[in-house]
Amino acid sequence: MIETAPQTEKAVLVGLIYNNQDERQAMEYLDELEFLADTAGAHILKKFTQKLDVPNVSTFVGPGKLEEISNYIKVMEADTIIFDDELSPTQLRNIERQLECKVLDRTNLILDIFARRAKTAHAKTQVELAQYQYLLPRLTRMWTHLERQRGGIGMRGPGETQIETDRRIILDKIARLKEQLKKIDKQKATQRKNRGKLVRVALVGYTNVGKSTLMNLLSKSDVFAENKLFATLDTTVRKVVIVNLPFLLADTVGFIRKLPHDLVESFKSTLDEVREADVLVHVVDISHPGFEEQIETVNNTLKEIDSGDKPNIYVFNKIDAFTHVAKDEDDLSPKTKENFTLDEWKNSWMAKNNLPAIFISATKKENIEALKKVLYDEIKVIHSQRFPFNDYLFDVTWEEEE
Missing domain, CATH: 3.40.50.300 (P-loop containing nucleotide triphosphate hydrolases)
Structure with a gap:
């Protein structure tokens, strides 16, 4: 079987300009988000901004801006939309329903990069714990869309082909990972002590x-x-x-x-x-x-x-x-x-x-x-x-x- 290199995902970025910000600062933030996305392997098509006092509780940006983003994604056939803030489970669900494409927030993107960068068992355990803690309040959304998740940026799961649908199992995993890290912490503390x-x-x-x-x-x-x-x-x-x-x-x-x-x-x-x-x-x-x-x-x-x-x-x-x-x-x-x-x-x-x-x-x-x-x-x-x-x-x- 011949393996092919994964295709670069086409993504758009979205950020808000708050009252205490100027537009230049907001664009600097989106430039950093672009660097994060590039590190994760995405190709950025466009950056969208909107001036709001606070994020829209349902869709992060306003309905008109979301419609504009939706039209652009359909025309350009973008794969992913990335927001420069952490989205609530409700916002994630509503945005995915309207845009019908993969939606990531800043936290998910950073976790994906950490998953790529983790090489040692220690780092992998730390990242895996953070991933499960991020997924826990988003179980409903993840399970609903699990079948059509094909991997890629932000979908690099904590090491399993399918995340269990049982919240108790997830909590058990978090508990076990915390115990593992406690043991690693003790080993690291001993190493530091032995350095004199x-x-x-x-x-x-x-x-x-x-x-x-x-x-x-x-x-x-x-x-x-x-x-x-x-x-x-x-x-x-x-x-x-x-x-x-x-x-x-x-x-x-x-x-x-x-x-x-x-x-x-x-x-x-x-x-x-x-x-x-x-x-x-x-x-x-x-x-x-x-x-x-x-x-x-x-x-x-x-x-x-x-x-x-x-x-x-x-x-x-x-x-x-x-x-x-x-x-x-x-x-x-x-x-x-x-x-x-x-x-x-x-x-x-x-x-x-x-x-x-x-x-x-x-x-x-x-x-x-x-x-x-x-x-x-x-x-x-x-x-x-x-x-x-x-x-x-x-x-x-x-x-x-x-």
């Missing part, structure tokens, strides 16, 4: 900001790095030595706007590397137009997992890709973020928040030595407190390494 008292540093940040590339540079390892969302699911820990100062460096899963709560819960043991870190290296993509909001998203997620008060080093990556819009001298209007040069960003709030900040390019290896110096100084303080009899280590000056 070495200072722990965790790379954190929005997804696709270059954490794994930076990990490879600092640890001289070969962690998988790719220009796709959620390239890293399993935490990788490496022992790193700068000058003569050893520490443990962990590369963690990237955060994202509206990261599904079930995923945060199921990835608890992975996020424990962040909780138990002594220093967080917050990697930021300075070339992304919405990097300030990405910083806020990461900081809010860190607070959610009780890690918001740890020592932080801000690493603004991808300076090689940074661009700005030069302002005309005759233009008397106030500068916007797009007009700021890199030097102006360096002298903005980022340099004045009393936290170490460094600007680098991991791919071009720019300012990596400066980053190592900042890391060295931060870790040295903790190391000298933890190992007071090893102060002789610091007799070596930084210049001697270089």
Whole structure:
């Protein structure tokens, strides 16, 4: 039997523009949704937006907009419609009934990408748990349309040919998966305990900001790095030595706007590397137009997992890709973020928040030595407190390494 490659799904995206948003921000959100869909293997035909105070309780968008989307899907023969918010079971059912095509929401799409990216038994178990928790309140909708589900994006189930129609069985599966993760959590905790008292540093940040590339540079390892969302699911820990100062460096899963709560819960043991870190290296993509909001998203997620008060080093990556819009001298209007040069960003709030900040390019290896110096100084303080009899280590000056 000859296997054929799966056809790329044709999809349309739908997002709302709320009162507290401008249209540009809403389009940035849809651009991110497009990147998610592309990562999942979809080809985007069009993006639809609508200005609403709150989502329509029945169909998310208004009846007129849904009719417009329906007509477009029929003409273009689109396979899938993807919404940039989590849809309620009622909204899913009503939209599917009217559009007669596959309907996904942001949460379902992210779960699908995690299912694709999961390689180890640990990651697969975590994703499977999150999938079942997402499916549980949507059983009626899933069972009604089960026969015509043929797989593809968002339909990559938790490892079975047919999801059982018995809610009790689903709940039993969730309970068993939670027990499995408890055992894995204990194993991971033992591994962390066996590492001793070495200072722990965790790379954190929005997804696709270059954490794994930076990990490879600092640890001289070969962690998988790719220009796709959620390239890293399993935490990788490496022992790193700068000058003569050893520490443990962990590369963690990237955060994202509206990261599904079930995923945060199921990835608890992975996020424990962040909780138990002594220093967080917050990697930021300075070339992304919405990097300030990405910083806020990461900081809010860190607070959610009780890690918001740890020592932080801000690493603004991808300076090689940074661009700005030069302002005309005759233009008397106030500068916007797009007009700021890199030097102006360096002298903005980022340099004045009393936290170490460094600007680098991991791919071009720019300012990596400066980053190592900042890391060295931060870790040295903790190391000298933890190992007071090893102060002789610091007799070596930084210049001697270089």
